[in-house]
Amino acid sequence: MITLYQRRRLYNGALLSVAMLATVFGLFWLAWLLITLFSQGVSWITPTTFTQITPPPGSAGGLANAIVGSILLTLGGVAVGAPIGILAGTYLAEFGRDRGIAVTVRFVNDILLSAPSIIMGVFIYAAVVVTTGHFSGWAGMLALALIVIPVVVRTTEDMMRLVPDALREAAAALGAPQWKVVISVVYRAARTGILTGVLLSVARISGETAPLLFTALNNQFWNTDLGKPIANLPVVIFQFAMSPYEDWHNLAWAGALIITLSVLLLNIFARIVLRERQPGT
Amino acid sequence: MVKGGQWGDKLPQPALSRLDHVALFLMTLAIRPSIFTPPSAKKSLPDRLFRAGTGFMAFLVFMSVLAILVSLWMGAWPALHKFGFRFLTGTDWNPVTSEFGALVAIYGTLVSTAVAMFIAVPLSFGIALFITELSPRWLKRPVGTAIELLAAIPSIIYGMWGLFVFAPLFADHVQPWVTDHFAGVPLLGALFDGPPMGIGMFTAGLILAIMITPFITAVMRDVFDLVPAVLKESAYGLGATTAEVVLKVVLPYTKIGVIGGIMLGLGRALGETMAVTFVIGNAHHLHVSLFEPGTTISATLANEFTEAVGPIYTSSLMALGLILFLITFIVLALAQLLILHTSRPRLSTA
Numbered sequence: 001m002i003t004l005y006q007r008r009r010l011y012n013g014a015l016l017s018v019a020m021l022a023t024v025f026g027l028f029w030l031a032w033l034l035i036t037l038f039s040q041g042v043s044w045i046t047p048t049t050f051t052q053i054t055p056p057p058g059s060a061g062g063l064a065n066a067i068v069g070s071i072l073l074t075l076g077g078v079a080v081g082a083p084i085g086i087l088a089g090t091y092l093a094e095f096g097r098d099r100g101i102a103v104t105v106r107f108v109n110d111i112l113l114s115a116p117s118i119i120m121g122v123f124i125y126a127a128v129v130v131t132t133g134h135f136s137g138w139a140g141m142l143a144l145a146l147i148v149i150p151v152v153v154r155t156t157e158d159m160m161r162l163v164p165d166a167l168r169e170a171a172a173a174l175g176a177p178q179w180k181v182v183i184s185v186v187y188r189a190a191r192t193g194i195l196t197g198v199l200l201s202v203a204r205i206s207g208e209t210a211p212l213l214f215t216a217l218n219n220q221f222w223n224t225d226l227g228k229p230i231a232n233l234p235v236v237i238f239q240f241a242m243s244p245y246e247d248w249h250n251l252a253w254a255g256a257l258i259i260t261l262s263v264l265l266l267n268i269f270a271r272i273v274l275r276e277r278q279p280g281t
Numbered sequence: 282m283v284k285g286g287q288w289g290d291k292l293p294q295p296a297l298s299r300l301d302h303v304a305l306f307l308m309t310l311a312i313r314p315s316i317f318t319p320p321s322a323k324k325s326l327p328d329r330l331f332r333a334g335t336g337f338m339a340f341l342v343f344m345s346v347l348a349i350l351v352s353l354w355m356g357a358w359p360a361l362h363k364f365g366f367r368f369l370t371g372t373d374w375n376p377v378t379s380e381f382g383a384l385v386a387i388y389g390t391l392v393s394t395a396v397a398m399f400i401a402v403p404l405s406f407g408i409a410l411f412i413t414e415l416s417p418r419w420l421k422r423p424v425g426t427a428i429e430l431l432a433a434i435p436s437i438i439y440g441m442w443g444l445f446v447f448a449p450l451f452a453d454h455v456q457p458w459v460t461d462h463f464a465g466v467p468l469l470g471a472l473f474d475g476p477p478m479g480i481g482m483f484t485a486g487l488i489l490a491i492m493i494t495p496f497i498t499a500v501m502r503d504v505f506d507l508v509p510a511v512l513k514e515s516a517y518g519l520g521a522t523t524a525e526v527v528l529k530v531v532l533p534y535t536k537i538g539v540i541g542g543i544m545l546g547l548g549r550a551l552g553e554t555m556a557v558t559f560v561i562g563n564a565h566h567l568h569v570s571l572f573e574p575g576t577t578i579s580a581t582l583a584n585e586f587t588e589a590v591g592p593i594y595t596s597s598l599m600a601l602g603l604i605l606f607l608i609t610f611i612v613l614a615l616a617q618l619l620i621l622h623t624s625r626p627r628l629s630t631a
Contacts, residue, residue: 012522019415022407023424026498029491030431036446037438088342091335105339107621108346111613114496114545115606116552118579119349122602125586126352146345153342178324179331207435210554210579214586234437238555241441249445256438267433271426 034260041257044250049258053222054236057245063255065222066236070259072224073137073216073232074206077144082198084145085152089194092153093160094182106157112150118210120146125214137226140216147208148201155197159190196274203266207259209234233259346610353606356599359592368600374565374581376590381597383604385565389482389575390605393557394550396486396571401494401550402543408494409501414523414531425502432495440559443488448479448560456572475572478562483571485561489553493546500542500620504535541619548613552605554579578605 002010048062055061088105096102124143129135163186171181187194217229218239224230233255240252324332360381361368371382412425456477463469475481508531516526532539562574563584576584578601589595 008522008525012524015410015524015527016415019407019410022404023411023428026404026408026428026431026491026494027424030427032446033434033438033442036442040445084338084341087335087338091332091339095332095336096339102339105343107614107617108343110617111610112342112346114548114552114609114613114616116554116579116609118552118554118582119353119602119606119609122356122582122586122599123349123352126356126599127348149342149345153339178328182331203433207437209435209437210583213583217587234435234555237437237441238558241444241559252441256441259435260438263433263435264430267430268426 037253037257037260040253044254045257049251049254054220054231054240054251055247056220057243057248060247061251063233063236063251063258065219066231066233066255067258068224069137069216069219069231070206070233072226073140073144073212073230074202076137076141076226077148077205078198078202080141081145081148081201082152085149085197085201086156086194088149089153089156090160090182092157094178094186109150109153112146113154116210117147117208118213121211121213121215124211129215135215135217135229137216137228137230140212140230140232141226143211143215144205144208147205147211151201151204152194152197155200156190156194159193159197160186162193163189192273196270199266199270199273203263203270206266207234207263209238213238349606350603353599353603357596357603360596360600363593364597368597369604372567376585376594379591379593381593383578383597383601385567386576386578386581386601387604388567389561390551390577390579390608392571392575393482393485393489393561393577394547396483397489397493397550398543398547400487400490401497401546404490405494405497405501405542405546406539408498409505410527412498412502413505414527428495428498430495431491436492436553436555437559439488439492439556443484443556443560444480447488448484450479451484452477452479460572471569472571475568475570477572478574480560480562481570481572481574482561482568485557485575485577486571488556488560489550492553492556493549496549497542497546500545501535501539504538504542504620505531507538508534537619537622541616541622544612544616544619548609548616551612552579552609554583558583578602 046062048060049064050062050067051064052060052062053065054063088109092102092106096105120143124139124146128139128142132139167185167189168181171185172178176184212232212235216232216235218235219229219231221231237252237255237259240248240255243249364371364381368381368383369387370384371380372384373380373382374385375381408424408428412421412428416424456479459473460475460477463473473483512530512534513526516530521529557577558580561576561580563576563580564574565576565581566573568575582598582602582605586595586598589598
C-alpha cells in the first residue's frame, strides 16, 4: 500500500529525473554533432583547403574562393548593418524610451530578430537582384545586413539601458549637450556590450545560407568583385553536400567544420568579453 | 427667495496666499520643467541632428518590415491573381503545366513544426527546470551555455549532419522497428508507416526540435527566475515537494511567459530553412505518414527559387514566401506580446 507521502515523493523523483534526462538529452545532441563534425572534417582540412579554389567533381581543390567570399560578405554585411543598428538602438535607449513610436519599433525589431532568414533573401532578390538584373555580392551583403540590424539594435539598446541615468544627469549637469552625453558617456560605458552585440551578429551571419542562395548565388571561380555572383562557404557546403560526389562531400565537411569552429569561437569569445564587463549578470 | 449671486457671495473667496503661489509654481514646474530652461539651453542644432539621425535609423527598422511585405506582395501578385484562392487549397505543384498550389508546402510546414513542438516543449521545460531548480550552482552556467551554443550552430550544419549521420542510423535501426511495432495500431500505424528512408517529416521535425530548444529554454529560464523566492519558499514551508512547487506555483505564475517562449520557438521552427531542406526529402506529395518525404515552404524556396523559369513560377514562390512571412509574423507578434506581458526576455541573438 502506497501512502500519499510516498506517492508524492515518487512523483517528485519522476519529474526531477525526467528534467535531468532532458538536460542530458540536449547536451548529447551537441556532443554528437561536434564529434561528428570533428571526425568527418578534420582529416579533409589541409593547406590546400585554404590555397586552392573549389574544384570540379573528381579533381583536387580547396575552398579558398569560398572562404574569401564569405569573409567579404560577412564584413560587408556588418559594415552596413552595424552602424544602422547601433544608431537605431541609440534612439530607442536615449530618445524613444517608452514613447509609442519606440515601443512599435522595438516590437517590430524583435519580430525581425526571429523572422525566417530566407524571407530576407526573397526580399533582396525582389528589391535588388530583379532591379539590377543579376545576382551579385552586393545583394548578398545587403541580405546579411538585414539580419545584422535587429541583432545589433537589440543588444545596443539593452546595453545602453544598463548605463545608470545618474551618469547621464551628471554629464548634463556639467552642461554637456545630449549628443555629447551619449557619445562620450553612454557609448563609453556601454562600449563592450555594444561590441559584443556586433560580434554575435558576425557569428550569426557567417553561417547563414538561406539569404545568400538567391542573392550572392555562388561562383566556382576566384572572384572578389562584389558586383558579380560570389562564392561563399555556406552555399558551397549546401551545393557540395547535396551533390552525389564523394570528394565534394569531403570538402563540404571541411567547410562545415571551419564555419562551426569560427562561429562557436566567436560566440564563446563574445560571452567571455561580456561576462568580464558585467560581473554577476 | 434666492437671488442670483447670493450663494456665490456667501462662498469664501479663494484668496491666494503667498504659500499657495509657491505651491502652484512648484506644481507647474513638476508638470513642465522646461519653463525653467533658459533659451540658451534649448536643443542645439547638433542635438537635433543627432536625434533626427538616430530616429531615422529606428524608423528604417520599422519601414523594412513594410518594405518586405510590399515587395513580397507585389512579387506574389501575378500568381495570386491567376490562381486566386485556389493557390491556398491546390495540391498541384507542377512547373511544366504552370499549375501551382501551396497546400502541400503549407501542410509540410505545419506538420514538421508540430512534430518539433511536440518534442521541443517538454525537452525545454525539463532543461529549464534542471537549470533553475535542480542544478548545483557551479553547473548552471556551463549547462546553460552549452544549451545556448546549440542555437549558435548554423542551420546548414544541422542539415548536413541530419542527412549524412542521423538519417542513415535512423533508417537502419529505429524506423523498421517503429514501423513494425505500430503497424496494427490505429492512427499511430498510419503515422509511422512507410519505407525506412531516414529522411522525411519526422526527421525534419526532430532536427527542428533540437534547433528551437535553446530559444524556448532561454525564455523559460528567464521567467522561472522571475518568480519571487518568497512564493516558492512558502510552498516549500508547507511541505511541498520540488515537483509540486514547480507545477503548482512556478508554472501558474509564469504561464503567460512560458506560452510566449513556446510561441517564439514556434515562429523559429516555421521559418527554419536549411536544416529542413536537407532532410525533408523535397517531395510535393501529401502523405499522412511522418516517415514519408514532404516539403515545407522554406525548403521549396531554397530548392527551387534559382531554378524557377517563367514569371508565374517565380511569382508562386514569392507567394509562398508571403504566406510564410505572414504566418511567422503573426506567431512572433503573439509571442512578443505574451513575453512582454511578463518581462522583457533576455537577448536571444544567436
